[in-house]
Every structure is written in C-alpha cells, then in structure tokens.
Amino acid sequence: MTETPTAGLESLLDGYAYRAWRTADEDAGPVRFALIGLGWWTTDQVLPALEDAALSEATVLVSGSAEKAERIAADWESVERAVTYDEFHAGEAADAYDAIYVCTPNAYHLEYAETAADLGKAVLCEKPMEATVERAARMVEACEDADVPLMVGYRMQTDPLVRHARELIRAGAIGEPVHALGNNSQTLLDIIPNPDQWRLDPDLTGYGTSVMDLGIYPLNTTRFLLDADPVRARAAMDSRHEAFDEVPDERSAFTVTLDDGTLLTATASQNAHGATSLRIVGTDGELLFEPAFHMETALRIRRGDDEVTVEPDQANQMTELFDYFADRLLADADVGADGRHGLLDIEAIRAVHEAAETGSAVDVGR
Structure with a gap:
C-alpha cells in the first residue's frame, strides 16, 4: 500500500486489515462452485479470480451450449464437468459442486437459484439479483424454504479498502454522515458493440439498464458503508x-433518503465516459473513493486542512467475493449481503424508476 499522509490523519490507517472477515479453519475448503452462464464476465474475470482463490474453486461450467462449456472447461485444470442448462436443472454433476454462481441475464437468475435450492446447494447470485421485485422475492423464499444460503454478489462489500472505510466511518473519522454523492458510467456499446444485447432488452434486464446495472453500485456501497437502508426515492431519466x-434510463440521476437521515445522490449512465466515484460527506470530514466501482479502488480522506490518500495494492474483488462466501459456508456463518439485503435494493430500484416516471417521491417497499 502507498500513502500520502499529512499530520493528524496517519492514525486512520492503523488497523487496515486484509481479509479481517476470515473465520473458517485454516485448512478448510475449498468450496466447489458451478458457474452458470459463460459470458465475458465469467470467462475474463471469474475464472481467473477463482484460480487465485484460497477457499474456492470452479469445478463445473454450465452453458446453453455444450460445445462452449467443454471448450472453456478444457482451459481450466480445476474444472471437472461441463453441462448444459437443461442438464443442470436435471441434477447432472450435482455431486461435483457445493454452491452455484449465477451470472446469466437478470431475468434468468431465479430459475437457477430455485434448482440449486432444490438440490441443497448454496447460491451466490450476481447483482442485481433479479429483473423484478416479485422474482427476487421468489428467490429469497426458495432459498429460505430449502434452508440454503443465498448471497448477492456485491464485490464492493468484500474489498478490503471499502471494509476499512466502513470501520473509519463507524469510528467517527468524518463525524456524522450527512450525504453521499456517487457516479457510475460506462460506454456499454463500446464494451459490447451490439445494440441487440440483453442489457438493452427490458424483458431480460428488468426495470431499465443504467440504474439496474450501474446505479446499484453507489446505492449498495453507500448502504454498506453507513449501515443504512433506503426508504424513499426521487429520480429523473432520459434515453x-x-x-x-x-429502456428508460440511458441517463439517470436519483436521490435516495436512507433510514439514518443521510441523502444519497447518484448518477448512472450506460452511454457516457467511463467514470466512477463515491463521496461520503460528514459533519467533520469526507471520504472519497475515486476510482470506485470498475474493479479498482483508491481512497482519499479529508478532515479540516488534513488529507490522506490511500492507494492499496489492488485486491482482486472477485477473488475476495468468492472466498468470503466460501468462508461463510465453511464456518457455517451468516453471509453479509444475503437475499433480503439484495431484495431491498431491487425494491429501491423499482422506486427510483417509478419516481422518474411519476415525477414524485416514492416510498421504497411500498
């Protein structure tokens, strides 16, 4: 970690801990994962992250194409089986994995979580957890009824620097939090140059594209940092x-009132210069993550005339996410971002879209 401190704030860096969440026995594991959905995120980010993981590994790949699953599986030593979606639902290869990771289009998450629950397998589901509140609620109920753990893949919550910032806020480093300011934007059509992609299809993505896929980051990360939940939303959108x-939200801006009185104001766009930031302003100072959400973080803390910048050696956020979840399973401990936590985000996103449509404030979970 490199740091540029000024007098008075150096002590805030004391106690920075990598993997402070570790509770499982040192020799426990690994937890074996079936990866469902072999798009670019799984192949380019998740599989390499799991190769470096200490507590988790990929043993089964699941795709709509048997040929694709087998071709990708051949490149990864830990992978034992490659099956199709239909074969997964039929229970094939169930003895080769302990948990699933779902990374399909949003509107398909539920069916795989339900099958995993029926098979007694733990579920790690990408964010947002589903396309609608109703389907997300069904996922929560399916996992609770089967008594299997369900966690939503909020990788910011397991990033060591974000977790350290949370402890600083709890310790009063910036005084009482007052408001949060966040942005998350990218040029989607440069990343995936296809206008017919699923993130632009409301039947697959859900309420929209920018808030569902990007705005959820400042929303959920602020919730995590402040231990606060959304209660009311206002918003504006344009495409x-x-x-x-x-989709209604090529461009979006929204304000969410949290239950601790803090106000979050955030912008998100799938068609703007790639930029990410999250600022938490308190009565005595501020914390700024910039960059924030695109797989790397840096933190600046300011209080009065003092300032310190923390640029840590970057942890792989996906490795941290998988190993955190595996640690919870191995220790038989509660997961952090569980299904009901994720469901509240979907309720908040629905409220954001309704607020933009009506021009009025909308209560979350009404």
Whole structure:
C-alpha cells in the first residue's frame, strides 16, 4: 500500500486489515462452485479470480451450449464437468459442486437459484439479483424454504479498502454522515458493440439498464458503508440514443433518503465516459473513493486542512467475493449481503424508476 499522509490523519490507517472477515479453519475448503452462464464476465474475470482463490474453486461450467462449456472447461485444470442448462436443472454433476454462481441475464437468475435450492446447494447470485421485485422475492423464499444460503454478489462489500472505510466511518473519522454523492458510467456499446444485447432488452434486464446495472453500485456501497437502508426515492431519466429506445434510463440521476437521515445522490449512465466515484460527506470530514466501482479502488480522506490518500495494492474483488462466501459456508456463518439485503435494493430500484416516471417521491417497499 502507498500513502500520502499529512499530520493528524496517519492514525486512520492503523488497523487496515486484509481479509479481517476470515473465520473458517485454516485448512478448510475449498468450496466447489458451478458457474452458470459463460459470458465475458465469467470467462475474463471469474475464472481467473477463482484460480487465485484460497477457499474456492470452479469445478463445473454450465452453458446453453455444450460445445462452449467443454471448450472453456478444457482451459481450466480445476474444472471437472461441463453441462448444459437443461442438464443442470436435471441434477447432472450435482455431486461435483457445493454452491452455484449465477451470472446469466437478470431475468434468468431465479430459475437457477430455485434448482440449486432444490438440490441443497448454496447460491451466490450476481447483482442485481433479479429483473423484478416479485422474482427476487421468489428467490429469497426458495432459498429460505430449502434452508440454503443465498448471497448477492456485491464485490464492493468484500474489498478490503471499502471494509476499512466502513470501520473509519463507524469510528467517527468524518463525524456524522450527512450525504453521499456517487457516479457510475460506462460506454456499454463500446464494451459490447451490439445494440441487440440483453442489457438493452427490458424483458431480460428488468426495470431499465443504467440504474439496474450501474446505479446499484453507489446505492449498495453507500448502504454498506453507513449501515443504512433506503426508504424513499426521487429520480429523473432520459434515453436519446436509438439503441436505448426500449429502456428508460440511458441517463439517470436519483436521490435516495436512507433510514439514518443521510441523502444519497447518484448518477448512472450506460452511454457516457467511463467514470466512477463515491463521496461520503460528514459533519467533520469526507471520504472519497475515486476510482470506485470498475474493479479498482483508491481512497482519499479529508478532515479540516488534513488529507490522506490511500492507494492499496489492488485486491482482486472477485477473488475476495468468492472466498468470503466460501468462508461463510465453511464456518457455517451468516453471509453479509444475503437475499433480503439484495431484495431491498431491487425494491429501491423499482422506486427510483417509478419516481422518474411519476415525477414524485416514492416510498421504497411500498
């Protein structure tokens, strides 16, 4: 970690701990995962992250194409089986994994979680957990009824620097939190140059695209940092590019009132210069993450005339996410971002979209 401190704030860096959440026995594991959905995120980010993991490994790959699953599986030593979606639902290879990771389009998450619950397998589901509140609630109920753990993949919550910032806020480093300011934007059509992709299809993505996929980061990370939950939303949205004709939020801005009185104001766009930041302003100082959400973080803390910048050696956020979840399973401990936590985000996103549509404030979970 490199740091640029000024007098008075150096002590805030004391206690920075990598993997302070570790509770499982040192020799426990690994937890074996079936990875469901072999898009670019799984192949480019998740599989390499699991290769470096200490408590988890990929043993089964699941895809709509048997040929694709087998081709990708051949490149990874830990992978034992490659099966199709239909074979997964039929219970094939169930003895080769302990938990599933779901990374399909949003509107397909539920069916895989339900099958995993029926098989007694733990579920790690990408965010957002589903396309609608109703389907997310069904996922929670399925996992609770089967008594299997369900966690939503909020990788910011397991990033060591974010967790340290949470402890600083709890310790009063910036005084009483007053408001949060966040942004998350990217040029989706440069990343995936196809206007017919699923993130622009409301039947697959859900209420929209920018808030569902990007705005959820400042929303959930603020919730985590402040131990606070959303209660009311206001918002404005617009779509101008022809590729965004079917979704309302090519551009979006929203304000969420949290139950501790803090106000979060955030912007998100799938068609803007890639930029990420999250600022938490308190009565005595502020914390700023910039960059914030695109797989790397840096933190600046300011109080009065003093300032310190922390640029840690970057932890792989996906490795941290999988190993945290595996640790919870191995220790038989409660997971942090469980299904009901994720469901509240979907309720908040629905409220954000309704607020933009009506021009009025909307209560979350009404």
